[in-house]
Each structure stands twice: as C-alpha cells, then as structure tokens.
Amino acid sequence: MIWGIILAAGEGKRMEGVKLTLPLGDKPLLEWVLQAVKRSTIDKFIVVVRPGDDKVIKLSKKWGAETVLNPNFQSGMSSSIRKALEYLSSQSVNGFIILLGDQPLITSNIINQIIRNFSPGKKEIVVPFYKGQQGNPVLFDIYWREELLKLSGDVGGRGLVKAHLEDIKRVEMLDRAVIEDIDSEEDYLRIQSYFNHHKEI
Numbered sequence: 001m002i003w004g005i006i007l008a009a010g011e012g013k014r015m016e017g018v019k020l021t022l023p024l025g026d027k028p029l030l031e032w033v034l035q036a037v038k039r040s041t042i043d044k045f046i047v048v049v050r051p052g053d054d055k056v057i058k059l060s061k062k063w064g065a066e067t068v069l070n071p072n073f074q075s076g077m078s079s080s081i082r083k084a085l086e087y088l089s090s091q092s093v094n095g096f097i098i099l100l101g102d103q104p105l106i107t108s109n110i111i112n113q114i115i116r117n118f119s120p121g122k123k124e125i126v127v128p129f130y131k132g133q134q135g136n137p138v139l140f141d142i143y144w145r146e147e148l149l150k151l152s153g154d155v156g157g158r159g160l161v162k163a164h165l166e167d168i169k170r171v172e173m174l175d176r177a178v179i180e181d182i183d184s185e186e187d188y189l190r191i192q193s194y195f196n197h198h199k200e201i
Contacts, residue, residue, distance in 0.1 A: 004045030008101035032104035034063040040111035078151035105177035135178030
C-alpha cells in the first residue's frame with residue numbers, strides 16, 4: 001500500500017500566499033499535482049492544508065483526496081510532514097511518497113516510475129535525479145516514519161536523505177520536472193512558459 005502525501009500548507013510568502021490556486025493552463029496550479037497523483041498507481045493520498053484554506057480543501061476533495069489540517073503550518077514544512085505521518089499511523093502503509101503542491105509539471109508517469117523502483121521492506125528511499133541534481137517527489141519505506149517525525153523547522157526529507165545515503169535508490173529521470181517548483185513570481189512565469197510547450201498528462 002503506497003500513500004501519497006501532498007504538502008499544500010506552506011505560506012507562500014513570496015507570492016502572497018496564493019500560489020497554489022494561481023491559473024496554469026486550464027486549471028489552478030495545485031490541481032495539476034492532484035490530477036497526476038490521482039492518475040498514478042498511488043493507492044490513496046492525502047493533502048496537508050492550512051485551516052481555513054477553503055479553495056485548496058475544495059480542490060483536494062474534488063480529486064478524492066483526504067485532507068489533513070496543519071494548524072502549525074507557520075513552523076515550516078516539517079510540521080506538515082509530521083501531521084501527515086501521524087494520520088498514516090492508523091493506516092496500512094508500506095511506503096509513502098512526499099509530493100510538493102507547487103510542482104505542477106510532475107506527471108503520473110514520473111510518479112509511477114518512482115514507485116516501480118521501490119521494493120517494500122528494504123528501508124529504501126527512492127529519489128529522482130535529473131542530470132545529477134536531486135529532485136522530488138521522494139518515496140520513503142515506512143521504516144523511516146519515526147525518523148521523519150523528529151524533523152523540525154522548514155525542512156522536508158532532504159536532511160534525512162543526506163544522512164542515509166547508503167539507503168538511497170537513485171532514479172535517473174529524463175524529465176527536468178522533478179527539479180522544478182514554484183517559489184517566486186519568476187518561477188511561475190518560467191514554468192508557465194515551459195508548461196505551455198511541454199506539459200503532457
């Protein structure tokens with residue numbers, strides 16, 4: 001059983017907190033991530049959101065995701081990961097793949113390629129790379145749950161990955177989507193242009 005965790009509770013300070021609902025093609029930005037996950041071989045998925053972020057909650061439910069509220073979102077990405085993993089503690093899970101809500105170029109094919117490289121029960125961390133650069137999403141064996149629960153601050157699983165290089169399974173990608181996310185207006189405009197020419201579902 002592979003669960004998807006979409007992190008969508010960030011403040012988006014540099015983009016006035018609205019980036020996940022910005023238009024991209026014919027959908028809000030976040031909806032491309034939701035669609036890719038829904039069409040992938042992920043079994044179930046959750047979206048971690050800020051309380052009161054009704055637009056993101058509505059979008060998530062539209063695509064069949066379960067939503068997990070993170071009232072401590074201001075303390076950074078690690079708090080969202082902890083909330084998600086606390087939720088998963090009562091579920092049947094072999095592994096979980098952590099996705100960023102601001103990576104709209106990610107496709108179901110990319111997700112499926114990561115999952116195909118995962119062998120449950122072997123402590124693996126499956127990490128996509130593009131031309132030597134580490135990307136996202138990252139798939140963790142359930143073994144790593146307890147260690148991820150100890151994260152603090154505005155960090156994802158990158159620190160854990162760096163600390164356990166011997167457990168990484170590298171997946172070389174031909175698509176630079178795994179290293180593309182949107183943190184600024186410049187990123188948004190660049191990805192909007194790239195999206196219009198390359199996006200395939």
